[in-house]
Amino acid sequence: MKRLQISYLLGYVTVQVKGIMPERFIQTCVNKQIAIWNIEKTDQHTCIASLAKKDIQTIKDLAHESEYSLKIIEEKGIPYIYKKLLRQNYLLVGIIIAIVSLFFLSNIVWRVDITGFPKELEQKIMKTLKGYGVYPGAFMFRIDSSSQLQQQLLHDIPELLWIGIEKRGTSVQLEGVEKIIVDKEKEVPPxxxxxxxxxxxxxxxxxxxxxxxxxxxxxxxxxxxxxxxxxxxxxxxxxxxxxxxxxxxxxxxIARTWYEVDVTIPLKGNDEQLTGKQLRKFYLNIFNIDIPIWNFSKVDFDLEKKETIEHPLFFLNWQLPFTLVENIHSEKEIRSWERSKKLAHEIGKKQAYQELRLLLGKNATIISDKVLHEAIEHDKVILTLYITVEENIAKPQPIMNQTEKD
Known part of the structure; x- marks a missing residue:
């Protein structure tokens, strides 16, 4: 059975041998290390047998040197099927078009199903997804991963408590829970x-x-x-x-309070910045080997940031054993900069204000500031600021005893 399968893959033929005692010719072929099977003697001067496609020329040469005639009566196997298809151009083109069409249709979003939300919120989610490039007709490999889409939706739609996203074949399915805000007044003890x-x-x-x-x-x-x-x-x-x-x-x-804030601001340095130039290249990854399929241009950026995105591919509902790899090459450059002491002072003041606002919250108001200490060390300005703030300093303290103690 195994030999028959291999022979079908490589191709084999059934031949007719005619002559006096044709079994002698078959034996001569076996002696020449030619694999022959399905031997059958149809009459006194005729035999039929099967042999591999690669041995046809050898057996023809042996028949030419002897008194036996050789005729190929049947051809089987993939090489001969392919050969027949090549003769029928229209059929071959039709098969190729059908396979390519099925492949592309299997990697297109046909449905976006959303469950678990009221109609109004469902429409809002659908509109937001469209902004992300997720809609019927979009290519699956151009869509972000499920985890990325989930994080984006939770960030952009505050009404969502939880949402799960799953790509199933040609559909994107979403289900989740709406955030329900209940205004319940909490009873506070004395x-x-x-x-x-x-x-x-x-x-x-x-x-x-x-x-x-x-x-x-x-x-x-x-x-x-x-x-x-x-x-x-x-x-x-x-x-x-x-x-x-x-x-x-x-x-x-509301009381005035005071804070000391230390900040350090460099006077010079280097920054990496993207220039905006990009080159996208696509590969077909088969057994961890990347085969270029689109954009064969050479990446000639002196410095670059490379991002690799791997997209699974499907045929009907089956995930294929190879993936589409997208490499995004972004040009970057290193820029050197210097700033004056005055500018560093202003930046340091803004930085101190930002740190203090993060610490105190948006309800605190900065009234004034004063520089307590300023120095330059190792191309850095070191500032110590004394900042006056107005803020709510009241905090609750439970009444533990019945007698108030001033």
């Missing part, structure tokens, strides 16, 4: 508002509780700002329930 840091009080806004500090008072960290006791202990009867005079103090105490 509390004071105390100072989170040292500062000078500028403004006081009290929603509940009694203010215990005034404008321009200097407070230290931990000082009581707003009391959760509505009544003084000496002004109420002992029979009055404690819960009637205890509240969760809420409000804001």
């Amino acid at each position: 509390q004071h508002l105390v100072a989170a840091k040292d500062g000078v009080v500028q403004k006081i806004f009290v929603s509940k509780g009694v203010a215990r500090v005034g404008t321009y008072d200097y407070v230290k960290k931990g000082d009581l700002l707003v009391s959760g006791y509505l009544l003084d202990d000496t002004a109420i009867d002992e029979d009055v329930a404690e819960e009637n005079k205890l509240v969760a103090a809420t409000g804001e105490v």
Whole structure:
């Protein structure tokens, strides 16, 4: 069976041998190391047998040197099928077109299915996906990976709590959960508002509780700002329930606070920048061997950033054992730069402000700054800034005892 399969792949023929005692000719061929099988004697002077395509010329030479006649009566195997197809150009072209068409159609997005969302949100997701290049008719290998699409959607659509993306054959399927925001007022136990840091009080806004500090008072960290006791202990009867005079103090105490921020700014350096020039090359990766199929131009960038994207390929619903590899060559250049001490000072000030805003949040206001120390070391400007800020310094502190301690 194995020999027959190999013979079919390489091609074999069935020949007719005529002459006196044709079995002698068959034996001569066997003696010459020619593989022969399916030997059958049809009459006294005729035999038929099968042999490999590669041995045809050898057996013809032997027949020419003897008194036997040789005739090929049947040709079998892939080489002969291919030869017949070549004779029928229209059929061959049709088969090639059909295979290529099926290949391309198998790598095109035909459907984008979205489940688990209301109609309005589904339309928003579909519109966003279209902006990413995911829509019916797009090539599968031009679409980002499922994980990249998932991260982009979660970032761009705040209504999404979770979304899963899967590429199945010629369809992209999405399912997920909508983020449901429930505004539920949390019950807060009785509390004071105390100072989170040292500062000078500028403004006081009290929603509940009694203010215990005034404008321009200097407070230290931990000082009581707003009391959760509505009544003084000496002004109420002992029979009055404690819960009637205890509240969760809420409000804001805006105070001026101070920070020292150290920043270092280089006066010169080198940066890598992309010039915008790109060259895209495509390869067919078969058994880890890249075969160029598109854009044979030479990459002549002195410096480049190379990005490789591998796209799986499909035929109908089967993933093929080779992939389409896209190499993106982007030209880059190294630029040297220098800046003045004045410019470095301005950049350092902006950097200090940004760091402080990240630390304090958007509700804090920077009032002023003062340079405490400035030096230049190793082509770097080192600054120490003293920055004045207005911010809410009130933080809650649960009331643990029934007696307030000032």
